Amino acid sequence: MRVVVDLNRCQGYAQCAFLAPDVFEMHGEEALLYKPRPDEAFREEVARAVAACPVQAILVDRLDEAVTAGEASDAR
C-alpha cells in the first residue's frame, strides 16, 4: 500500500495520527510524518485515517501493488 499526504492541505488536525498511529505521527504540534509504504496489515487503520481527514489530504493507491510493479520495476 502506498500513501502520500498533500501537506499543503494538511492543517494538523491529527485525526490520522489518532486513528492510525502506526502509520501517521505528529512531529511536534502540527507537523506530520508518515510511512509512505505501510504494511498491508494497516490497511484498515489507514482507511480510517483517510476518511477522517478533515481536509481530505491523504491519498492511498487504489491499485494492487502487482499492477504498478508490472508497469515499472522498482529494482535497480
Add this chain to the structure above:
Amino acid sequence: MPADGYLERLKRDGRIVVVGASLAGLRAAETLRTEGFAGTLTMVGDEPYEPYDRPPLSKGVLLGRTTPDHTALPRRTALEADWRLGTAATGLDMAAKRVRLADGEEVEYDRLLITTGVRARPWPHEGEAGLDGVFVLRTRDDATALHKRLVDGPRRVLVIGAGFTGSEIASACRERDIPVTVAERGAAPLVGALGGVVGAVAAELQREHGVDLRTGVMVTGLEGDSAGRVRAAHLSDGSSVEPDIVVVALGATRNTEWLAGSGLGAGPRGIACDAGCRAFDIRGIVTDDIFVAGDVARSPHPLFGYQFLSLEHWGNAVSQAETAAHNMLCASVDRRPHMWVPAFWSSQFGVNIKSVGVPSMGTELLISQGSLAERRFVGVYGYQDRVIGAVTFDQARWLPFYEHLIETTAPFPPSFPTVDRRPEGARSVPAEFPDPSVPTHGPTVTLSGYSPADRRMTFTPGRH
C-alpha cells in the same frame, strides 16, 4: 487551430510523450488517462525508479521512519504507459516532433509534456565535490547514500546552505544526536525565502537544538585525507570545521540542458510557458504541441504582475501538471489557466512552517497573530501596500484566511484586530530580505522577469 476531429483522433490514438517521470509527470499522465486519452503514452525518466515522492527524503527518510525505496507515489489510476526509466532525454527535434533518448532511440509525439524538474546544485569545485563523504540531497540514491552514512554515526556533519533542505537535514541530524555545523552565506537560515526577521527565529531554533550555526560565512574549500575522504572545511572567516560528512544544500539547477539548440525557450531559469502551460520557443512565440509543468516551468502569474514565476513547490507541480494535461487534450476555448497561489511547507526542529503567496517579494512584515518569541505566529508580507505573502509557524489553520487576502490583493498593513494580535503586531517592520548581491540558498520561488524568451541570467529577488 487543429482541424475538426483532430482532438478526437489525438485522444483515441495519438502519441503523447512525457519527459520527466516524477511527481508532475505522474500526475499529468494520470490526468491524461482520466480525461480520456486512450492513445500511446510514453514516460521518460532519467532515474531508474518509478515516480516517487521527494519531500520525505529530507525528513522521514533521514530520521529512519521510512526508507528511500518506500517513497514511490500512490497511483490514482492505471496508466498503461510505455515506461522508459533510467533513460534520460538528450534532445528535441521540434520540427520532426521527436525526443531523442540517451540510449539512441527516438520517440515521436503528437503532444509533448516536459516535466524534467531540477537537480541539486553540486559543490562547484569538482575535485572537492568528488571527495568521499560529500553529498547532495535530491534523489532517492542521494538519500540512500546519505542515510547510510548517518546511521554509521558520523563525528560531525557540515551542511552548506541553510535554506529549507539544509535546515531540514540539520534538524534530522540533531534529532539523531549527530553533531552538526551549518554554514550559511546569508545572515540567517531561510533568509532568502522568509527574510531576516523570520530567519532570526529559525536561527534561534537551530541553536536551541544544538546546531553549530555559522552565518555570514562562505565555505571556501573542502579538504580530503590521503584516502580521499573529506576531513575539513575551510570557512571565509578563517575558521575551519572537521566534518566527516558534508551535505551541499545550495539550491537547484533546472534540467534544461537537453533542450539546448532545440529552439525551445529553455535556459537556466527554466522553460517559459504561457498561463495555459504551453511552452514558448526562443522567438517568444507560443507552441501548441509542447507543454511544461512543475519545477522546470516558468509561467506568468496574474497575482504577481504577470512576472514569470518558477516555483519549486510540490503543490505547484501537481496543480500545473493537471492543468497542462487537461489543456493538452482540449480546444483552446476549453483550456484553463494555471493560477495556483504559491504555497509550501517545511518541518524542522519540531516546528511546522507553512507559507502562501510570495513572501520574498515582500518588503514589510507584520506579525498579525501570535509572537515571534513563542515561535507560534502568523507573519504577513507586504509589497507596495498590498498583502503579497504569509508565513505561519505552527499556526497553519489560519493560512486559508491569508491566502484569501493575497488573492484579493488586500491592503497592507492589515488594520484589523485578530484573536491573537499582540503589541509586536502593532506595526510592520522591514522584512529584511538580504541585499540581492549577497547570494543565499533559500529559493522556492524565483521571479524571472517578463520576457518569455529571456534566456539570460538576470537579477532575481528569489535567488539561488
Add this chain to the structure above:
Amino acid sequence: MTQGSLLRQILRYENRHDPYPLYAELRKTPVLNEDDAYVVSTYREVLTLLHDPRVSSDTRNMTRSAGIDLQDQQDPQDQQEGEATLPPSFIRLDPPEHDRLRRLTNTSFGPPHEPHRVHEMRGELGAIVSDLIGGIDGTGRIDLVGQFSYPFPVTVICRLLGVPREDESRFHGWADTLAASLDPMPGEDPTERNRAFQQARTELGMYLAGLIEERRRNPQKDMLSELATLNGPDGSMSTMELLSTAALLLVAGHETTVNLITNGMLTLLRNPQVLERLRADPDLSVPLVEELLRFEPPVQLVPNRTTLADIEIAGATIPKGASLWLVVAAANRDPLRFEDPDRFDPDREDVRHLGFGSGVHSCFGAPLARLEAQIALSELARRLVNPRLLEDPPEYRSNAVLRGPRHLPIACDDIRP
C-alpha cells in the same frame, strides 16, 4: 407553520425533528441579520468564518447581544465577588489562551504525547458496546437512547477521565443543565436559567475538585490524574483551568456522541438498504460516519462567535461586536458544495463536512467520537435482527444546537450473540 423570523422558527420545538427545509430557506440569504444576530448558513461562508482570525469565540468581545439569549454568554467578570464561578473553558477562549489549554489537555489525550491512547481504546469500546447490547431485552420495545446511545459514551468518558461511573446520577443533572444553556430560548427571561446554569457549573466544579484532589494524592492512569500532575514545556493548568476543562470534557462527552449514534441509527433505519450493507460489511461504518456527520451533525450550529472588526462577506457586512451564528448543519447541506445534499450516501467521495467544525476550535474529541460511532453502529447493525422504528419521527430533545432524539423507540426480532 407559525410565522416569525427564520431563526425563531428554527429554534421552535415543533421544527426540531426536521429543520432542514428551514435551513434551505436560510441559505437563500447567506448572511442573514435577524433578531440582532448574524446567521451564516452557506458552506463557503461558514468555512471561511471558521478560519477568520477576526472572529472571536470569547463572548466577552460581544458588544451587540442577540435578541435571543444564550445563558453562557454571561460575562464571568460580572459575577459577584467571591462566587466560585469557573473561568471559561477553552471553547470560549481565543488564542493564545485557547491554544495553551488545548495543548495542555491534549498532552494526556493524543499525539504527539499520547499517540496510542485513542487507538488502543478500540477493544474497550467494543467490550462496552457488546455488554450494553447484550443487556437489551430484544423481545419488547427498546429505547435506543436510554439503553445504548446514552450509556455508551458516558461510560467511555468516565473511564477516560477517571470519573466514577456510579456517580452518573449526580453529574447527569449538571450536564443536562449545562447543555441546555446552549439552547437559545427566544423571548424567555433568562434570569432563572442563568441561575440554574451557574449553580450547575459550580456544583459540577466542586464535585470535580474533590475527585482531582484525590487523584493528586493517588494518581491513576486517567486524564484527570494526568492533567492534575502536568509539568511540560507549557507548564501546568491552574486548578480553576483544570476544573473548567474537566467540566467541558465531561459535558461534551455526555451530550454530543449520544446524538451522533442515535441520529445514525435513525438514519440507518430510514435507509434499510444501507443498514443491510453495513451488516454485511462493518468497514462501511468508516465512510458512513463521515456522511452522517455531514447529513445529521450532532452539533447543528455554533451560536457563540463574535466579530472583532467589520467583516465583509457574501456581499454583506457583519459589524464589529455582532453575535455570529454559524449554522454548520445548513452548510453541510449546501447544494453549491455537495451534490444532491439531502441524500444520505455513504459512498460519497467528497464529504468534507463541517460536522466537527473547522479551524482551531474544531472538535477536540473528534477521533474518539468517530471510533465510538463506527463501533456502535456496525455492532448494532450486526446484532439487532430485523430492527425497525416504532415512531418516526421520534420525540426530540428540546435543544436546537445539540440536536437529537430524546428517545428512539425501536423493536427487533432477536439479538444475535
